[in-house]
Amino acid sequence: MQNHPISITDPDDPRVAPFRDIRERDLTGRQGLFIAEGEVVVRVLASSASLCRPQALLVADKRIGALADLIAAWPDGAAVYCASQPVLDRIAGFPLHRGILALGEKPEGGQRAAAISRVAADDVFVVAAGIGNHDNMGGLFRNAAAFGARAVLLDDRCCDPFYRKAIRVSVGAVLRTPMTTGEPLEAILDRLHAAGVEVLAFTPSARETLAGFRRQGPVAVLLGTEGPGLPTSVIARCRPVGIPMKGGFDSLNVAATSAVALHHLTSPALSG
Amino acid sequence: MQNHPISITDPDDPRVAPFRDIRERDLTGRQGLFIAEGEVVVRVLASSASLCRPQALLVADKRIGALADLIAAWPDGAAVYCASQPVLDRIAGFPLHRGILALGEKPEGGQRAAAISRVAADDVFVVAAGIGNHDNMGGLFRNAAAFGARAVLLDDRCCDPFYRKAIRVSVGAVLRTPMTTGEPLEAILDRLHAAGVEVLAFTPSARETLAGFRRQGPVAVLLGTEGPGLPTSVIARCRPVGIPMKGGFDSLNVAATSAVALHHLTSPALSG
Structure with a gap:
């Protein structure tokens, strides 16, 4: 229970680098990390059923209210960022209508x-x-x-x-x-x-x-x-x-x- | 059993107008006609199992040999066109890797x-x-x-x-x-x-x-x-x-x- 979202105003802010140019990065891989897109999927990532550890969350300013419960429950130590829709679109590299992205860690190997x-x-x-x-x-x-x-x-x-x-x-x-x-x-x-x-x-x-x-x-x-x-x-x-x-x-x-x-x-x- | 393909060299040739800018036309509709794309689907259209009447066929020059049986069996009175890959791409409005398109008529209403x-x-x-x-x-x-x-x-x-x-x-x-x-x-x-x-x-x-x-x-x-x-x-x-x-x-x-x-x-x- 924490998380005042950190406002990002510069698409090149290094804190949101993992969310940048998502489509190109989809093709090259993310070394044990992945991007979850959309509210339904991000809620699964944050749920107790998830086998993956949530890292960062990035939401559109206009969705902060509707996602308040998710933001409040986001794990301590995992960052929550917000940005205006134009900045969000420039970070992602395409119009991110869903307005919510998360970075997660794949489960450990050796399962x-x-x-x-x-x-x-x-x-x-x-x-x-x-x-x-x-x-x-x-x-x-x-x-x-x-x-x-x-x-x-x-x-x-x-x-x-x-x-x-x-x-x-x-x-x-x-x-x-x-x-x-x-x-x-x-x-x-x-x-x-x-x-x-x-x-x-x-x-x-x-x-x-x-x-x-x-x-x-x-x-x-x-x-x-x-x-x-x-x-x-x-x-x-x-x-x-x-x-x-x-x-x-x-x-x-x-x-x-x-x-x-x-x-x-x-x-x-x-x-x- | 007919069909020497008619070579199309001008993307604006009115004979291939129904194949032009496929994606935009997908959105506006075709008044009882439809586009079939790819060999598998076009072969179904031309088969006896089809409930739809084949109209025109448009293939890439380089595929004429491999599609010879399909071209030979294309119904009398339904046109067969061919074009170079660059012309084909300009007709379709995107790179048509599959190299084969057909125009068909939807079945009559009243079924x-x-x-x-x-x-x-x-x-x-x-x-x-x-x-x-x-x-x-x-x-x-x-x-x-x-x-x-x-x-x-x-x-x-x-x-x-x-x-x-x-x-x-x-x-x-x-x-x-x-x-x-x-x-x-x-x-x-x-x-x-x-x-x-x-x-x-x-x-x-x-x-x-x-x-x-x-x-x-x-x-x-x-x-x-x-x-x-x-x-x-x-x-x-x-x-x-x-x-x-x-x-x-x-x-x-x-x-x-x-x-x-x-x-x-x-x-x-x-x-x-």
């Missing part, structure tokens, strides 16, 4: 062991291989959180889930969902298998359908990219499961697939 | 009676109320086509499904899925009920879950916008159904909801 430890019979994991589209990445996390997935495991070919748009599409789920990143897919499968998790590889080539699948214990939903799909060698290590399509389609969008799979696997009436 | 006639017991309809986001609209159509929905019924508050991006996100499904547009939601419900279709209103307020629902005959999936949701008066006329969420989420993205609902309702093992 891998924790993410797959003490696996319970009703746990469901999501494993993503080579997902390069930030919309899909955001959708995947949104669905994982909405259906209570235990963790999201991203292989080393996936894009960064902390990319601004992915966070926004996820409605903040990226900030509150346990995840591991940067590991080869084979290593992820090794650890899931060692923990007794059955890995369902979603592929149009499968004979078994999701609708007919009934789970026996912890499961993981393994999703690849739409075009090339999962490598044969990977599918061979897993239980292939398909979602039959009509009209010449062979696959759904990957985020849609995650929703269908998670609904089925987390509904006791369907897959108990 | 309403046909879309809800001779309803079969296993028919599934999708009804969308107030969907204003073109990504969601495209995703909705993609899922409707992939699960074999009988038709998509859009109320008069929905955005145009023939918007270029919606068509692209739908992977062409907008061009091949029977639909009705422009009707008030209440009138759509009247006609569905008269045809004996049970309308499932998806809402977080529902007590009944989708997972527990077993269909007795033809059904419709009614989806509203994420924020305000469906009006109480509408829900009261339908069978409210929910998809339970965890972690404080109260809804999925609308396209994801359509995928979950259609999978459940079209899988005999789940909802037979």
Whole structure:
């Protein structure tokens, strides 16, 4: 409970340097930090559900009143800045209609062991291989959180889930969902298998359908990219499961697939 | 089987006027016509599955060889133009990396009676109320086509499904899925009920879950916008159904909801 916002009048003020030219910085990365944009996502970052530490907050002057509770609850030691809309736009490098940005720290590495430890019979994991589209990445996390997935495991070919748009599409789920990143897919499968998790590889080539699948214990939903799909060698290590399509389609969008799979696997009436 | 492409060298050539400044024209509309962009979508437009009539085709010179079959099969009387990449970019008004555009005619109006006639017991309809986001609209159509929905019924508050991006996100499904547009939601419900279709209103307020629902005959999936949701008066006329969420989420993205609902309702093992 603190935080009189510090007024910024010069877009080049070094205190707001992390918020400068957001789009260019999105492309080069931020060394363990990320930008959250918009009230919904920033509120997740500041909430007790967040796995990320809030650093600085930057809001438009005109929004200070409406965001008073958020500003008051912003952690001690983490700065709160405000600026007029023109200054804000010049800092961000584009018209920031949402009027609120925050800087956060990604969770520490070394979560891998924790993410797959003490696996319970009703746990469901999501494993993503080579997902390069930030919309899909955001959708995947949104669905994982909405259906209570235990963790999201991203292989080393996936894009960064902390990319601004992915966070926004996820409605903040990226900030509150346990995840591991940067590991080869084979290593992820090794650890899931060692923990007794059955890995369902979603592929149009499968004979078994999701609708007919009934789970026996912890499961993981393994999703690849739409075009090339999962490598044969990977599918061979897993239980292939398909979602039959009509009209010449062979696959759904990957985020849609995650929703269908998670609904089925987390509904006791369907897959108990 | 015809079609030596007509070479266009002047971006202001009146023959390619419908392709000019695509983005601005997207916003003002095209009086019954639409632009399809990219090979996948244009191939759907030209296919026998399409419900839309192809008019003109415009391709980059460098792609003529790879698209020879498409050009050869382009309907008699519908023009085929080609242009160098710089001319193409100037026509379109932005760098057209995909190198292929087509102009098509939306289906005739007056499909309403046909879309809800001779309803079969296993028919599934999708009804969308107030969907204003073109990504969601495209995703909705993609899922409707992939699960074999009988038709998509859009109320008069929905955005145009023939918007270029919606068509692209739908992977062409907008061009091949029977639909009705422009009707008030209440009138759509009247006609569905008269045809004996049970309308499932998806809402977080529902007590009944989708997972527990077993269909007795033809059904419709009614989806509203994420924020305000469906009006109480509408829900009261339908069978409210929910998809339970965890972690404080109260809804999925609308396209994801359509995928979950259609999978459940079209899988005999789940909802037979």
